Amino acid sequence: xxxxxxxxxxxxxxxxxxxxxxxxxxxxxxxxxxxxxxxxxxxxxxxxxxxxxxxxxxxxxxxxxxxxxxxxxxxxxxxxxxxxxxxxxxxxxxxxxxxxxxxxxxxxxxxxxxxxxxxxxxxxxxxxxxxxxxxxxxxxxxxxxxxxxxxxxxxxxxxxxxxxxxxxxxxxxxxxxxxxxxxxxxxxxxxxxxxxxxxxxxxxxxxxxxxxxxxxxxxxxxxxxxxxxxxxxxxxxxxxxxxxxxxxxxxxxxxxxxxxxxxxxxxxxxxxxxxxxxxxxxxxxxxxxxxxxxxxxxxxxxxxxxxxxxxxxxxxxxxxxxxxxxxxxxxxxxxxxxxxxxxxxxxxxxxx
Numbered sequence: 001x002x003x004x005x006x007x008x009x010x011x012x013x014x015x016x017x018x019x020x021x022x023x024x025x026x027x028x029x030x031x032x033x034x035x036x037x038x039x040x041x042x043x044x045x046x047x048x049x050x051x052x053x054x055x056x057x058x059x060x061x062x063x064x065x066x067x068x069x070x071x072x073x074x075x076x077x078x079x080x081x082x083x084x085x086x087x088x089x090x091x092x093x094x095x096x097x098x099x100x101x102x103x104x105x106x107x108x109x110x111x112x113x114x115x116x117x118x119x120x121x122x123x124x125x126x127x128x129x130x131x132x133x134x135x136x137x138x139x140x141x142x143x144x145x146x147x148x149x150x151x152x153x154x155x156x157x158x159x160x161x162x163x164x165x166x167x168x169x170x171x172x173x174x175x176x177x178x179x180x181x182x183x184x185x186x187x188x189x190x191x192x193x194x195x196x197x198x199x200x201x202x203x204x205x206x207x208x209x210x211x212x213x214x215x216x217x218x219x220x221x222x223x224x225x226x227x228x229x230x231x232x233x234x235x236x237x238x239x240x241x242x243x244x245x246x247x248x249x250x251x252x253x254x255x256x257x258x259x260x261x262x263x264x265x266x267x268x269x270x271x272x273x274x275x276x277x278x279x280x281x282x283x284x285x286x287x288x289x290x291x292x293x294x295x296x297x298x299x300x301x302x303x304x305x306x307x308x309x310x311x312x313x314x315x316x317x318x319x320x321x322x323x324x325x326x327x328x329x330x331x332x333x334x335x336x337x338x339x340x341x342x343x344x345x346x347x348x349x350x351x352x
């Protein structure tokens with residue numbers, strides 16, 4: 001959109017934050033049908049979601065009291081992962097496609113054995129680094145449901161914290177992230193801590209924030225600086241999560257979350273009858289082969305390039321995730337038409 005050009009990528013002209021659903025405007029008939037049919041469903045979903053959140057929170061409080069890390073991990077998988085699975089259904093996510101990456105499309109050397117490669121994400125173990133793109137809190141729900149990982153969240157000063165599902169959900173929903181520093185300066189240290197304590201795989205969203213799902217933002221590469229040239233190639237997986245755009249009679253609202261408050265975003269997701277998720281994974285063996293004999297800088301560049309190739313119609317942009325708060329502020333002003341009034345006032349001053 002023309003009025004959001006200032007937030008577009010200078011090289012490609014692609015805007016990484018304007019929601020894709022803005023291009024679809026339902027008719028009055030569709031709006032009336034949504035009010036009659038989707039609204040009662042949304043109310044029921046939200047009520048169940050609230051009850052589920054309370055039950056999982058209480059159960060998790062008990063799980064976190066377990067002093068043994070490995071035992072805590074498996075109990076957490078039973079409680080929290082099950083809760084995330086139900087929560088995904090509550091927001092309308094019923095169709096999930098899981099596939100291994102296409103070697104030809106990603107320009108990777110195919111394995112020697114014949115036959116289609118398996119979906120490798122469930123093979124992630126304690127300390128495995130899982131790099132994923134990030135667009136929505138549903139990313140956290142899915143990954144927790146599938147592998148019950150810990151999360152390495154990035155701070156403004158490029159330090160890291162090792163957190164669980166609930167903190168990761170709060171981070172995934174926030175537009176303004178905390179300015180505090182984390183205890184880790186390298187993702188390698190985070191993964192080693194998770195391996196020692198039995199905290200499961202470690203998910204890192206290397207973009208450091210959310211996009212609209214059509215682009216890959218610049219990676220926060222400083223978190224890799226102390227990894228060394230060999231470490232990333234040992235135990236790293238790459239995951240791409242996509243939410244196919246499916247305009248229906250009721251709406252085209254999709255899970256990628258760049259505008260609207262977390263509550264209103266959740267309400268609008270529940271108003272949509274269904275959503276779908278497509279997950280593609282590159283195995284640790286393929287990552288290891290691709291990164292072999294490369295310096296660290298080239299390794300991170302290649303991993304980002306692969307994440308772009310995995311995204312259908314994806315584009316690499318140079319607009320950082322830290323731009324999102326300014327975009328949201330401008331978006332909110334345009335929805336209230338404040339920018340028009342401001343422009344009119346400036347025009348009046350010039351005429352005077």
